[in-house]
Amino acid sequence: MTETTPAPDAHDHRRQVLYWRLLARLFDPEERASLEAASLAVVEDIGLPTALLDPQVSIDSIVQRHPDLAAELDGLMTPDGAHPQDDSAETDVRTDPQDATGADRAPTGPQDPTVDADPRDRAAEVRRAALVSKVLLNVFATGSGAVSAGQLARWQSDAGWLERALGCAPGDLRGGRTGAPGGVAPTGTGLGGATPDLSRLIPQIGPELGALEADLVKRMRLREVLADPQLAARLTPSMSLIEQLLRDKNNLSGVALANAKALIRRFVDEVAQVLRTQVEKTSVGAIDRSVPPKRVFRNLDLDRTIWKNLTNYSSEEERLYVDRLYYRHTARKTTPQRLIVVVDQSGSMVDSMVNCTILASIFAGLPRVDVHLIAYDTQALDLTPWVHDPFETLLRTNLGGGTDGTVAMALAQPKIAEPRNTVVVWISDFYEWQSQPLFDSMAALHRSGTRFIPVGSVTSSGRGSVNPWFRERFKDLGTPVLSGHIRKLVHELKTFLAS
Numbered sequence: 001m002t003e004t005t006p007a008p009d010a011h012d013h014r015r016q017v018l019y020w021r022l023l024a025r026l027f028d029p030e031e032r033a034s035l036e037a038a039s040l041a042v043v044e045d046i047g048l049p050t051a052l053l054d055p056q057v058s059i060d061s062i063v064q065r066h067p068d069l070a071a072e073l074d075g076l077m078t079p080d081g082a083h084p085q086d087d088s089a090e091t092d093v094r095t096d097p098q099d100a101t102g103a104d105r106a107p108t109g110p111q112d113p114t115v116d117a118d119p120r121d122r123a124a125e126v127r128r129a130a131l132v133s134k135v136l137l138n139v140f141a142t143g144s145g146a147v148s149a150g151q152l153a154r155w156q157s158d159a160g161w162l163e164r165a166l167g168c169a170p171g172d173l174r175g176g177r178t179g180a181p182g183g184v185a186p187t188g189t190g191l192g193g194a195t196p197d198l199s200r201l202i203p204q205i206g207p208e209l210g211a212l213e214a215d216l217v218k219r220m221r222l223r224e225v226l227a228d229p230q231l232a233a234r235l236t237p238s239m240s241l242i243e244q245l246l247r248d249k250n251n252l253s254g255v256a257l258a259n260a261k262a263l264i265r266r267f268v269d270e271v272a273q274v275l276r277t278q279v280e281k282t283s284v285g286a287i288d289r290s291v292p293p294k295r296v297f298r299n300l301d302l303d304r305t306i307w308k309n310l311t312n313y314s315s316e317e318e319r320l321y322v323d324r325l326y327y328r329h330t331a332r333k334t335t336p337q338r339l340i341v342v343v344d345q346s347g348s349m350v351d352s353m354v355n356c357t358i359l360a361s362i363f364a365g366l367p368r369v370d371v372h373l374i375a376y377d378t379q380a381l382d383l384t385p386w387v388h389d390p391f392e393t394l395l396r397t398n399l400g401g402g403t404d405g406t407v408a409m410a411l412a413q414p415k416i417a418e419p420r421n422t423v424v425v426w427i428s429d430f431y432e433w434q435s436q437p438l439f440d441s442m443a444a445l446h447r448s449g450t451r452f453i454p455v456g457s458v459t460s461s462g463r464g465s466v467n468p469w470f471r472e473r474f475k476d477l478g479t480p481v482l483s484g485h486i487r488k489l490v491h492e493l494k495t496f497l498a499s
Contacts (some may be wrong), residue, residue, distance in 0.1 A: 008087055019129060019132055026053065026140055042126065053064075059158050060228070075167050077135070139159050146221060147216050148225075149231045156236045157211065217219065217241050219246045226259045228344075232262075239267075241267075261391075273486075302330075337369050339370065339425070340415055342412055346402070361387055364388050374411050403428065406434050409441045419449035419450040420449040424445060428456075439473055454474050454479060
């Protein structure tokens with residue numbers, strides 16, 4: 001008996017029309033009349049607003065007119081295959097609460113051949129395809145030519161909806177402003193719970209979004225926008241925008257400079273708020289047992305006192321005679337830990353420069369932590385006097401130029417008074433002019449007892465590259481390059497300061 005191929009489902013045709021239109025518009029901005037007409041018929045038939053097909057309409061605008069769509073957009077594209085949260089989901093034939101993926105299950109009894117055993121809700125898949133197409137088209141079809149402040153703000157808002165569709169908070173994937181509004185209007189609340197694992201996405205979506213945003217910022221006439229307070233107010237601070245402001249700050253003056261500083265301050269405050277939650281209260285020092293404990297009642301170690309005096313217990317009298325009291329040591333070592341942060345301020349390291357400048361200011365606020373900050377390219381600048389204020393620190397940086405770490409090492413070495421009480425964090429891509437002399441001096445620091453932590457990238461997205469020559473030698477030295485999310489560096493520093 002030959003098997004017959006099932007006839008194509010009408011819902012499958014509709015879904016294919018929507019995705020073919022998406023691909024056509026992504027690669028060619030010109031409309032295809034047949035695809036547009038077919039897509040319009042599909043969207044109208046499933047009861048969604050026709051504005052979904054207009055790439056000039058932001059997702060915010062659609063959600064403001066149709067608030068019920070916010071719940072459907074949240075988690076729409078999560079890697080575990082989330083389904084849209086609408087009434088059609090109630091008709092899903094899945095009954096096993098343990099099967100959250102909707103995978104096909106083997107029949108457990110006689111099956112009626114006239115009943116469709118396919119658990120997929122194909123009507124819901126068409127609805128999902130229409131929403132996914134809108135999100136992807138608005139984010140990835142950025143066009144060409146000059147970009148206005150309004151267009152940038154709208155793209156940032158749409159990118160925030162894409163991040164929400166992937167199960168993240170707006171700003172998480174682009175980096176720098178984790179949990180920040182990201183330009184999204186308060187028409188939805190975003191997703192709660194843990195951020196999903198998006199490592200299966202190829203290419204990594206976060207860096208690609210950051211690259212798109214950076215391109216839009218470069219195409220915007222930033223100086224003209226900053227000179228107009230109303231236009232400047234529409235800008236949403238992001239890492240790409242801050243990089244452009246830091247590069248161009250010396251060419252700004254008057255109202256434009258004031259607006260640029262306000263944007264940088266907003267961004268710094270937002271990132272600092274996120275990092276501060278990661279830097280939990282750190283121990284101020286280990287217990288110093290060389291100092292005798294203070295003999296007061298609050299320091300009395302009752303358990304130890306009883307244990308040490310058990311030999312004096314009288315079974316006849318049922319009494320324990322105490323001939324010595326024991327007290328807890330409470331004095332802590334007061335020697336401050338010294339943290340020296342050296343940051344490469346070349347153009348490729350702007351994300352790390354911003355994050356580490358803010359991180360240094362947070363650690364500088366901890367008790368008994370002496371923080372020093374050095375920035376360098378072909379020259380080195382000691383930013384320690386401003387380490388408590390990351391805003392002022394960033395304004396004193398000069399992005400761009402070459403990279404010569406030996407000039408920074410010359411500033412850092414005299415600051416190391418007690419090697420075993422000092423940690424040096426060196427953030428760079430390590431593409432240096434004088435590689436061997438710099439590595440030799442770093443190896444000497446490590447041998448002296450100084451905790452040396454080479455860091456390749458300290459970004460919110462984890463993107464970055466490191467000179468393979470340095471990477472191999474640091475590994476052989478026993479101090480492998482730390483790269484990836486900024487949380488890794490926070491963990492390393494907390495471990496050192498609490499030791």
